[in-house]
Amino acid sequence: MMFQQSSRSLLDASKKSSSFRWTSSVGRTFSSRSPQDWVTTEETDDPSIAILKMNRAPANTLSLEMCTEISKAIKELESNKKTQAVILTSSLPTIFSAGLDLTELHNPDKDRLPAFWGAFQQLYFDLYGSRLATIGAINGHAPAAGCMLALSCDYRIMSKGNIGLNESKLGICAPPWLGQQFIDTIGLRKAELALNMGTLFDTKAALDIGLIDEIVGEDDVMDVAKTRASQWVAIPAPARVACKELTRGRQLNELKENRKQDVDHFCSFVNQEAMQRNLGFYFEQLAKRKK
Numbered sequence: 001m002m003f004q005q006s007s008r009s010l011l012d013a014s015k016k017s018s019s020f021r022w023t024s025s026v027g028r029t030f031s032s033r034s035p036q037d038w039v040t041t042e043e044t045d046d047p048s049i050a051i052l053k054m055n056r057a058p059a060n061t062l063s064l065e066m067c068t069e070i071s072k073a074i075k076e077l078e079s080n081k082k083t084q085a086v087i088l089t090s091s092l093p094t095i096f097s098a099g100l101d102l103t104e105l106h107n108p109d110k111d112r113l114p115a116f117w118g119a120f121q122q123l124y125f126d127l128y129g130s131r132l133a134t135i136g137a138i139n140g141h142a143p144a145a146g147c148m149l150a151l152s153c154d155y156r157i158m159s160k161g162n163i164g165l166n167e168s169k170l171g172i173c174a175p176p177w178l179g180q181q182f183i184d185t186i187g188l189r190k191a192e193l194a195l196n197m198g199t200l201f202d203t204k205a206a207l208d209i210g211l212i213d214e215i216v217g218e219d220d221v222m223d224v225a226k227t228r229a230s231q232w233v234a235i236p237a238p239a240r241v242a243c244k245e246l247t248r249g250r251q252l253n254e255l256k257e258n259r260k261q262d263v264d265h266f267c268s269f270v271n272q273e274a275m276q277r278n279l280g281f282y283f284e285q286l287a288k289r290k291k
C-alpha cells in the first residue's frame with residue numbers, strides 16, 4: 001500500500017527492474033575499487049538517522065552500476081523499520097556528484113544504454129519516492145543528474161560548489177521528469193531561463209532561487225544535516241509520507257506509466273549523430289579545461 005509507513009518506498013517500482021537486461025560492466029569505470037565500495041552507509045548516534053555516502057572517485061558520476069548501488073543502499077536502509085531518515089552526501093572533497101557518467105552516453109553500447117537509463121529512472125523512483133526523510137548534504141558540485149540527486153531530497157543544505165541543470169551546454173535537454181522536478185522546485189520562469197542557458201548556480205544564487213534550502217559552513221555540514229534530519233523525523237511518519245505522496249506522487253506515477261517510452265525516447269535521442277558529436281566536443285572541453 002502506498003501510504004503505509006512500511007519498509008517500502010512510495011512507489012515500489014523496484015520490482016519492474018528485474019525485467020531489465022543487466023549487462024556486465026564493460027570496463028568503463030573510473031575507480032579501480034569495485035561498485036560495492038562506491039556507496040557506503042553509516043549509522044549515526046540516533047538510530048533513526050543514517051548516512052549514505054557516495055565514494056566513486058573522481059567525480060561520483062552515475063554509471064549503471066553506481067545508480068544500482070545507490071538504489072540498493074536506499075532499499076536496505078528502508079528495510080530497517082527503525083530508520084526514518086537518510087543524509088545523502090559525498091566523501092569526495094569538492095564534488096557531490098558530476099551527474100551522469102558521460103561515458104555511458106558517448107558511443108554507447110546498444111544493449112547497455114537502455115539498461116543504464118532504466119537504472120537511472122529506478123534511482124529517481126527510489127530516492128524521490130523514498131519513505132525516508134531525505135536530507136541532501138551537498139558538499140560540492142552538483143550539475144545535471146547531480147542536481148537531480150539533490151532535488152530528490154526533502155531538504156537541501158549546501159556548503160560549496162555549483163548546482164543546476166546544465167544539459168543544454170552539452171547540446172542535450174534534461175529528460176521531462178527531471179525538468180519537471182526543477183520547475184516544481186523553482187517555478188516555471190526561473191526554470192525556463194536556467195534550463196535554456198544551462199545555468200549552474202553558486203550556493204548564494206541557489207539559495208536565492210530556491211534550489212537549496214540553506215547554506216552551511218564546510219565544517220558544519222554533517223552537524224546541520226543531523227539536526228535537520230531530527231526535525232524531519234520528529235514529524236509523525238505517516239503524515240510525512242502522506243505529504244510526500246501529495247507533492248510527488250503524481251510525477252512519480254507519470255513516469256511509472258511511461259517508463260518504456262521514456263527509455264526508447266532517451267535511446268533514440270542519444271543515438272543521434274549530432275548528439276554524439278556534441279558529447280564528443282564536450283568531453284574534449286572537459287579534458288582541455290583540466291590542462
Ligand SMILES: CCCCC/C=C\C/C=C\CC/C=C/CC(=O)SCCNC(=O)CCNC(=O)[C@H](O)C(C)(C)COP(=O)(O)OP(=O)(O)OC[C@H]1O[C@@H](n2cnc3c(N)ncnc32)[C@H](O)[C@@H]1OP(=O)(O)O
Binds near residue numbers: 174
Ligand atoms: C523534449 C525533448 C527532450 C528529449 C530528452 C530526452 C531524453 C534526454 C536525453 C538525454 C538526457 C541526458 C541527461 C543528462 C544529465 C547529466 O547528468 S549529463 C552530465 C552533466 N555533467 C556535467 O556536465 C559535469 C561535467 N563535469 C564538470 O563540470 C567538472 O568535472 C566538475 C563537476 C565541475 C568538477 O570539476 P573538477 O575540476 O573538480 O574535476 P574534473 O573536471 O577534473 O573531473 C575529474 C574527472 O572526472 C571526469 N568527469 C567529470 N564529470 C564527468 C561526467 N559527468 N562524466 C564522465 N566523466 C566526468 C573528468 O573528465 C575528469 O576526468 P580525468 O580528466 O580523467 O581525471
